[in-house]
């Protein structure tokens with residue numbers, strides 16, 4: 001058994017395996033930025049913060065995720081949803097080409113012109129098709145941005161989520177948002193909204209005015225370097241904690257869904273546990289569902305239940321809360337999940353992650369990896 005490790009951030013622990021070999025790509029941190037052609041060549045051991053650091057030296061960026069300690073490799077191969085998705089799409093939508101070592105030991109170029117089926121499959125099909133040794137990304141001028149967020153008091157939590165639903169539904173491509181639920185010292189649910197506006201700052205001030213005028217208790221929105229937004233989420237994920245995640249796509253933040261969110265937020269098992277809605281819209285949502293292997297193309301939220309604890313004795317209680325919450329949200333959510341959010345959840349959930357593209361992925365898998373050599377991942381079985 002072979003496990004492939006990029007950034008090692010995958011919550012299902014797919015970068016490691018028992019009784020097998022781990023191919024650790026984390027020392028491969030080469031990156032070359034061509035500011036004229038606006039392309040970055042990046043090796044698979046890079047973390048988001050390391051790639052952002054190099055591209056931002058030229059005022060450029062490619063869309064990645066919202067916690068900068070994540071690896072670019074696993075993130076891109078599964079899709080890659082972050083602060084620039086409304087304007088510039090997912091990470092995989094900005095992939096121009098990749099070098100892939102396949103199960104039979106060949107080094108193949110995957111792009112629109114070379115091995116286009118492989119290129120299609122690695123944009124959402126995860127690590128199923130080979131070891132990617134280099135990614136070529138399209139870059140965009142980005143920054144300074146309007147970043148930060150607002151926090152609403154507990155007595156306005158429900159109202160704030162209803163307002164957020166309308167605000168997010170109408171926000172321009174340049175603005176991508178998240179909503180998070182916490183609790184105050186008295187155990188009452190609170191709501192925060194995080195933002196990143198990547199267009200002209202004066203237009204952003206106007207676009208954000210309704211949110212800031214809705215009466216938040218705290219307002220930390222302001223101009224900042226893009227790298228500040230990219231690293232703002234890091235402190236919520238220090239090393240050495242235990243994690244259990246459940247996630248689903250949520251198209252409609254209905255009043256019923258809001259009731260469940262608030263009810264479970266009040267019973268959060270730890271302060272560090274995150275309940276989040278990460279908005280996907282605009283450019284990321286306009287790509288066709290079969291244009292790349294990433295099938296979930298619509299305006300929606302990635303509903304994230306990110307449970308964390310420190311003492312292993314808290315594991316049962318934490319996992320039980322997460323599962324109960326997930327089940328209570330299921331009637332409101334899609335039967336669909338982002339592959340990079342999946343834990344060890346079984347074959348049906350893997351199918352929900354690849355959706356309508358599963359059959360084509362299985363056929364391409366049969367071509368490039370007929371023995372399923374690369375199976376320490378959210379696995380697509382090769383069709384016979």
Ligand SMILES: Cc1cc2nc3c(=O)[nH]c(=O)nc-3n(C[C@H](O)[C@H](O)[C@H](O)COP(=O)(O)OP(=O)(O)OC[C@H]3O[C@@H](n4cnc5c(N)ncnc54)[C@H](O)[C@@H]3O)c2cc1C
Nearest residue numbers: 006007008009010015065066071073074075080081127132
């Ligand atoms: C705190 C946190 C925040 C996150 N935030 C976001 C976010 O904002 N947006 C988002 O889209 N995702 C997010 N994710 C999910 C993230 O995209 C996945 O965990 C992703 O798998 C991480 O990639 P990695 O390279 O670090 O992972 P690894 O654990 O190293 O690898 C993950 C999978 O990819 C395969 N793989 C890795 N490198 C290669 C390679 N070079 N070639 C072939 N296969 C490879 C591995 O075999 C494994 O199956 C977050 C995760 C965490 C833990």
